[in-house]
Amino acid sequence: MTSSTSPAPTSFLAQIRHMRDALPPSEQRLGDFILNFPGDLASYTASELAALVEVSNATVTRFVRRLGYDGYEAARRHAREERAEGSPLFLEPLREGAPEGSIEAHVQRAQQNIAATFGALDEAMVDAIAQAIVRARGVWFLGHRNNRNFASYLRWQLAQLLPRTQVIPGAGETLGEYVADLDADDVLVVFALRRSPGLSARFAEQAIAGGTRVLYVTDPRSRAPAGAQWVVRCHSSAPGPLDNHVALMLLCDLLATRVMAQAGAAGRQRLSRVEAAHDALAELRPER
Incomplete structure (x- = not known):
């Protein structure tokens, strides 16, 4: 056949x-x-x-x-x-010494990715995302494969400011166990760039059906689930065969900064309590 x-x-x-x-x-x-x-x-x-x-x-x-x-x-x-x-x-690997593999070429491509990604964003959208995250009952972060790292990174940044944040699923868990926990008072942040399993989009669709507001971060070619409140498409092309995620990391930094501004006094008070706990536990002090 x-x-x-x-x-x-x-x-x-x-x-x-x-x-x-x-x-x-x-x-x-x-x-x-x-x-x-x-x-x-x-x-x-x-x-x-x-x-x-x-x-x-x-x-x-x-x-x-x-x-x-x-x-x-x-x-x-x-x-x-x-x-x-x-x-x-x-994708063809770069030859040793090829100009496409130079520091300048990587910096230029990163700048192009940043310009293409942030050229499609506006201040009002970023502020709306930050405000929704601050006001949410809980903020959930999802990403499969390499996307899990970005979900964990943004969650780690925001956990210093917000009391209820979680990367899902946990070890030994499945996503189905979380569907019943999400509702209209929550925000789900999904990272689904390049070669992300379809499970991420299907779970986002389930969350949307239950009224959860979804921030869906993906790439320019991938499909975003219908009904996602915010869709951000990050460019990650690179001179070689591996992705350049500078624009994505800058997006995480921007969101964390805006959330901190929106969190106001409550966010700073939580950050102060976290820092006091670090001191009490001597967690961040180098061994002498």
Whole structure:
């Protein structure tokens, strides 16, 4: 059975790995090349790829059809889709000494990401988010994979100012256990940038249905759940295959600063109590 896009709801590379040992030697060589440099399939024509691997055009045709595609272009479309979704395997690593890997190139890209991200924000929106967070009964933070780090970081900043903040789910827990806890008095902050599991969006939709206000932080390409009160799209492109999260960290800093301003005297009093506890416990004193 063939398809004009992908033969099965699985990754392009997973299909090659699954069939690799059963392939003829020339096709194994082609498969190994693609597994090591999958971005080349998205970039090159069939003839160019055949020349790179030193196989015939017919070998390339047999290979993609064995995977279940109608032809090379269908396989290349699938590879392009996976590259767009953010897999670093589909992005070419920078060569040592390449100008794209210089300090200046990274700084310039970070500045571009900041400009693109914050150019879509306005002061009123940021203040509305901060005000909602301060007034919420509880503030919940969610992020899967690398997004968990950003959720934890923003929660750590705000926990010094607000009494009821939590990153979910906890160890050994599932998100379903939290659906009943969320209501219209809460704010849910979701980080769902690049290759975030769909579970984050589904949980946000459940929270929205229950009346919870949701701040959904994602990337320019990903879908945001309908009904999210605020959607912020952070740009994270980089000179190399790994993401540049400078704009996202700046967003966290901005939100924490605005929340502190909105929290007023109550926030500063809590911060003072936290600092007094640090002193009493000698938690932050270096050992002498």
